[in-house]
Amino acid sequence: MGIIVLSKNYASSSFCLQELFTILACIKDKGRCVWPVFYEVDPSDVRKLKRSYGEAMVEHEKGSSSNIVLLQKWKNALHQVANLSGFHFKKGDDYEHVFIGKIVERVSREIMPVTLPVPDYIVGFKYQKQIVTSLLNVGSDDRFHMVGIHGIGGIGKTTLALEVYNLIVRQFEVESSSQLGTKGC
16 A cells, blocks of 8 residues: 655655656556545646646756656656545645544555454354354444353364454454463463
């Protein structure tokens, strides 16, 4: 995932433009997503190289007229990123911290939580998963719920706990798992 913050002075930096080109190339190859953040910049100015973006490209053309291919790559990258769906911040619309919070929330929803490995050959756990999940009563209130799973060794207690964890992990902002044993107690 890539987040590119495009500000008024972004295009004046050859380093930023080269990084943008590189990010978009990597994203294209690996199939990941990019979200542009238009910080006090109109996406159409980026797309059409107007205002500060047009002025910056003119300055780059003056400075390196011999490298027309590189300049075209940068222009294409700017056009490509301006066509992506992203976030747009204008002063007066919202407080910056609220705007940043919205970005963090969206990124958090997109990033897959880490699931714990479970054997592929699990048979007969559907009913047990339903029971444990209903006992946890996830999402019904803000209270703490805990379920203990006990029994003789080898019947699948840990596997059941891992299955339920993987099933409900996306519903929490923070997740953790611990395994308690009887050895050493």
